[in-house]
Amino acid sequence: MEWQLQDAKNQFSKVVQKARTEGPQVVTLRGERTAVVLSIDDYNALRADRRSFVDDLLGGPVWDEDMAEAVDGRPEWTHRNIAL
Template structure:
């Protein structure tokens, strides 16, 4: 169901109850979709089994030795003058 923002604000409890009972509830702003209210169960289903950002980054391709050496050889101190 679509809810104009003002109605969703005034009837938020009903919006949440319908999200739990009927599924996602769309909130509109000036006739355009602006947000979707989901039940906790729907949200959990969407986010279940998704890798975290860290998992995603760590699963990337292995670096070859030249790239690893270049990164390890870089200066360990800040590149900007700390006195400025």
């Protein structure tokens, strides 16, 4: 179901209840679809297989010895080393 923003604001508890029982509720602003109210079950289903930012960072490439040596062997740069 679609709700105009003003109606969604005035009947927010009804919007939430319908999201829980009937599925996602679309909110429009000046006739344009702008937002969606989801039940927590629908939201959790969307997020179920997504990795977090931390998972992505920790899941990066494994540093073998060559990579570690290349990083350790680079010169130390600070803002004082950079000519402006």
